[in-house]
Amino acid sequence: MAEGGEREELLSPPPVSPAKRLCSWPSPQAQHPRGSPGAAGGGAGGGGGSCLPPGARPHLQPESLLDCAAKTVAEKWAYERVEERFERIPEPVQRRIVYWSFPRNEREICMYSSFQYRGGPGAGAAGGAAGALPAEEGPPPPPPGAAAPAGSAPGAAAAGASPGLGAGAGAAGGGGGEGLPFRRGIRLLDSGSVENVLQVGFHLSGTVTEPATASEPAVTYKVTISFDRCKITSVTCGCGNKDIFYCAHVVALSLYRIRKPDQVKLRLPISETLFQMNRDQLQKFIQYLITAHHTEVLPTAQKLADEILSSNSEINQVNGAPDPTAGASIDDENCWHLDEEQVKEQVKLFLSQGGHYGSGKQLNSMFAKVREMLRMRDSNGARMLTLITEQFMADPRLTLWRQQGTSMTDKCRQLWDELGALWVCIILNPHCKLEEKSCWLQQLQKWSDLDVCPLEDGNYGHELPSITNALPQNAGHSSDSLSRPRRTVFTRAIEGRELHWQDSHLQRIISSDIYRAPACQQESERLLFNSQGQPLWLEHVPTACARVDALRSHGYPKEALRLTVAIINTLRLQQQRQLEIYKHQKKELLQRGTTTITNLEGWVGHPLDPIGCLFLTLTEACRLNDDGYLEVSDMNESRPPVYQHVPVAAGSPNGSESYLSLALEVALMGMGQQRVMPEGLYAQDKVCRNEEQLLSRLQELHLDDELVQTLQKQCILLLEGGPFSGLGEVVHRESVPMHTFAKYLFSALLPHDPDLSYKLALRAMRLPVLENSTSAGDTSHPHHMVSVVPSRYPRWFTLGHLESQQCELASTMLTAAKGDTLRLRTILEAIQKHIHSSSLIFKLAQDAFKIATPTDSSTDSTLLNVALELGLQVVRMTLSTLNWRRREMVRWLVTCATEVGVRALVSILQSWYTLFTPTEATSIVAATAVSHTTLLRLSLDYPQREELASCARTLALQCAMKDPQSCALSALTLCEKDHIAFEAAYQIAIDAAAGGMTHSQLFTIARYMELRGYPLRAFKLASLAMSHLNLAYNQDTHPAINDVLWACALSHSLGKNELAALIPLVVKSVHCATVLSDILRRCTVTAPGLAGIPGRRSSGKLMSTDKAPLRQLLDATINAYINTTHSRLTHISPRHYGEFIEFLSKARETFLLPQDGHLQFAQFIDNLKQIYKGKKKLMLLVRERFG
Secondary structure, three states: OOOHHHHOOOOOOOOOOOOOOEEOOOOOOOOOOOOOHHHHOOOOOOOOOEOOOOOOOOOOOOOOHHHHHHHHHHHHOOHHHHHHHOOOOOHHHHHHHHHHOOOOOHHHHHHOOOOOOOOOOOEOOOOEOOOOOOOOOOOOOOOOOOOOOOOOOHHHHHOOOOOOOOHHHHHOOOOOOOOOHHHHHHHHHHOOOEEEEEEEOOEEEEEEEEOOOOOOOOEEEEEEEEEEOOEEEEEEEOOOOOOOOOOHHHHHHHHHHHHOHHHOEEEOOHHHHHHOOOHHHHHHHHHHHHHHOHHHHHHHHHHHHHHHHOOOOHHHHOOOEEOOOOOOOOOOOOOOOOOHHHHHHHHHHHHHOOOOHHHHHHHHHHHHHHHHHHHOOOOHHHHHHHHHHHHHHOOHHHHHHHHHOOOOOHHHHHHHHHHHHHHHHHHOOOOOOHHHHHHHHHHHHHHHHOOOOOEEEEEOHHHOOOOOOOOOOOOOOOOOHHHOOOOEOOHHHHHHHHOOOOOHHHHHHHHOOOOOOOOOOOHHHHHHEOOOOOEOOOOOHHHHHHHHHHHHHOOOHHHHHHHHHHHHHHHHHHHHHHHHHHHHHHHHHHHHOOOOOOEOOOOOOOOOOHHHHHHHHHHHOOEOOOOOOOOOOOOOOOOOOOEOOOEOOOOOOOOOOEHHHHHHHHHHHHHOEOEEOOOOHHHHHHHHHHHHHHHHHHOOOOOOHHHHHHHHHHHHHHHHOHHHEOOOOOOOOOEOOOHHHHHHHHHHHOOOOHHHHHHHHHHHOOOHHHOOOOOOOOOOOHHHOOOOOOOOOOOOOOHHHHHHHHHHHHHHHHHHOOOOHHHHHHHHHHHHHHOOOHHHHHHHHHHHHHHHOOOOOOOOHHHHHHHHHHHHHHHHHOOOOOOOOHHHHHHHHHHHHHHHOHHHHHHHHHOHHHOOOHHHHHHHHHHHHOOHHHHHHHOOOHHHHHHHHHHHHHHHHHHHHHOHHHHHHHHHHHOOOOHHHHHHHHHHHHHHHOOOOOHHHHHHHHHHHHHOOOHHHHHHHHHHHHHOOOEOOOOOOOOOHHHHHHHHHHHHHHOHHHHHHHHHHHHHHEOOHHHHHHHHHHHHHOOOOOOOOOOOOOOOOOOOOOOOOHHHHHHHHHHHHHHHHHHHHHOOOHHHHHHHHHHHHHHHHHHOOOOOHHHHHHHHHHHHHHHOOOOHHHHHHHHHHHO
């Protein structure tokens, strides 16, 4: 088992590069402290010794006292201390110390050779992954006031574990992660690629061969590893690896030493071997060494020789000489090898790729690695976090964001949050030396004082409470909230200086599972225990949870569990007392309908994630598949966790209670806490995100009978919890809604307790910030409610998301209540009361419709009626407001009503004025209701068809009366089959023609009348339209031109009298010469009166332009050409000359129609030449064409 001292891992500043310590030897007169040459004779220098004595069977024999002592010394003491402490160290003792000084736990090799250590579903205050394997328990941590032994033991958690995990361990995680260095190292080891392994003192060397591939030949790399006190302190490999962690070749050599120690040649430090040589042997040794490597070491050898021969040289001023194999000196930093430069470069690279998903993922992996190191009590955790923080603070984007006044991205904010949470963990380390803690705090303060240091919560950071202050339960902010100093992401960690672990009650809680209230309690002790005698921990909840996170993060899982149980017992007691308080105030609060009581500091979305911390601490103690640091994959995927019930430690008054049920209970308590919505976009978004994270973890729990009982009990308490619960009867207007949480509770409870699940979900449907005291209970005019928060401060940035979650909850209930009329009615009332967004109600209506009308089974009429009710509410809400989906909503409502039946269609037709505009009612609703498709879908008999058609005609006439401009044509169309209704619709159109109808509307109706066989009515309407029209001389592309030509053609076909009646209107309204000439030409092509109207006869003669009525049109056309010509010549440019000549050519055709037309045209041209003689080039063109 691990020694007690293993628990005293201390944080230390980043170490300097270790120097090779000097190994001295005595003068000829002095006695060598390690024993006489005779005592060590033939030891290290002779033959190849292995790490274990011949014939030893370590797995079958108990450890010798020598091995027990050597193992402890090798782990705790620098070898120099051993040499100083003892005058003589027998060679067998030296050998065993050297043997046991190499790391013994493969987990540590894995930790330093891969980002992707599988650490459980999440860990720490901000959800970073942590090591999933709990450390083996040693003695409880001593009071922080006690002196902590020096030394650092990251492998303490498993120092007593088996030296190797077996050759087959490499396959434990399946086929994933084959490209990771640790996996590749195992493959190299298993394939026999590791050779020439030699351990000289505290130095291991060997060769590792990468096997040949299709494109690359086999390559052999030389690997060397230095180690000290069960930590690898430096590595070199011929592959030139440039990464934060060890390459596969270092992994392979390390695992070879751990798994096959008996196959490693072991030698004492080289200085011991040299001491045993005489002068001749030393000279021979040196000369052979130089000969073997003369090209590399000869210059160095000569330089050293020169310095040694010089009595005044620096080298002769120091006793002894360095020995790289002799282990560490007392002053050397004892920590695992970590390439600081690579850490900096990697973080800098990832930050520079800030917008990429992969970079954020890699940075989160680095945070997870820090947590893993802390959990293994490795001092490199704090060292690595310092390097990461330095690069974060040097990020040039911080200055840019500050200068531009813009906020950082959400991904970046989340990374900073995790950074701050990790520093809180480090400052709260229960066994951090005071000088180390002071060093960290100074550095944190320095970072925090920089202008670019991000605030804890964006621009609102100064309004958050301190880590050391519990908040009072009141409605208003404290009076000095605005005068608080700025709070940065490091402020909580800095405030950790006020927290200590010296409280005797706290020490007893974390030290024992059986700590209970004494039989005779003093007055001061009564607050420290509940009625069952269980200890309580009365501290600001997030701060207490930060202690739990610190214990858990530093490898004290049992202590973290004990404190967690004490915190939960405290929360239970608070919940009980709050319930009692509410019972006394219930009547008054219910009368008021609102409350001023809420928590200003919510636990969900809190920077320290207190609820997530407690939940993870408890569930990690219950994990079944928590068995593998080898379970890594390239995609960072792991199997979903499987949990079992682990009873709460001995002494619990409730024998059936398990850590798993406590985890569920505390999650429900925290998420059900009524809390005010924080200020600022990021803080509000973080509340939503944290809630989703907690719920995703809850969904991993398989709800057995015990968990269901816990769920039911806590839900009842939440419903009865009054203003202290977010699901209580009365809540603060700005409290965080419970929709997402309630959706989980509803789905989880439904199979076990439907009544409770519906009661809870219906209670959670409210959204108080959108409901005021006067309208909250009024659903008679839901269309007056719009999804806009009343003018107030602060703004709810996430309101859209919250409303969508409210909609999701309602949809979940509707789906579950299918077929249950009573429940559906209750849900419908809740939707109508609490949901204020028409788009979301429309979505609910559509969802209900889809569920009610499955393609593979019969229609559910109860849910279909709910869909119709919701659809009716939507169209009422959007009747007087602008909504781009309005047309879609109206069409959908008609479809839904059709599916419900003919009575529903008749109902919406009869009450159209409360649902639709006249245009919608006629063009969409009524038209669809009487369409052939609808009639076939409903399979109606004749009386039903007539009833539907009659309702549609009535609607059409009502709409035409209300809005004739838009509805007259639709009304005529709908009334075609009923003469009386049709006549009424026509009269409405005629009456409206003198009013506000446009020429376009009138022409459209006129054309319709002609199409239906009413040419005289069409002529009347066309004449009215013509009187509304005015075409200027230059409007030769006006859209009404076709209507004018059609009207003239209609009057011409009716006869000379109708044409004579229309031409004055045309002359008055149309001033465009080309249009008039076109009308004139068409009227002279055929004889009038060809419409074939009964009682009328056509003369069959073509009309003359010299006689009425065409003479008037001819004169108007010629005048229009003359006026247009003068208008065009006023501002004509040379590039339009050609176009003007063509225009005159068309004018000449019209001029030539009367008998004296050529004289008129000649006179017209002469006038032009005289008036515009200054335009010489143009007039020249006119002469060339027209003479």
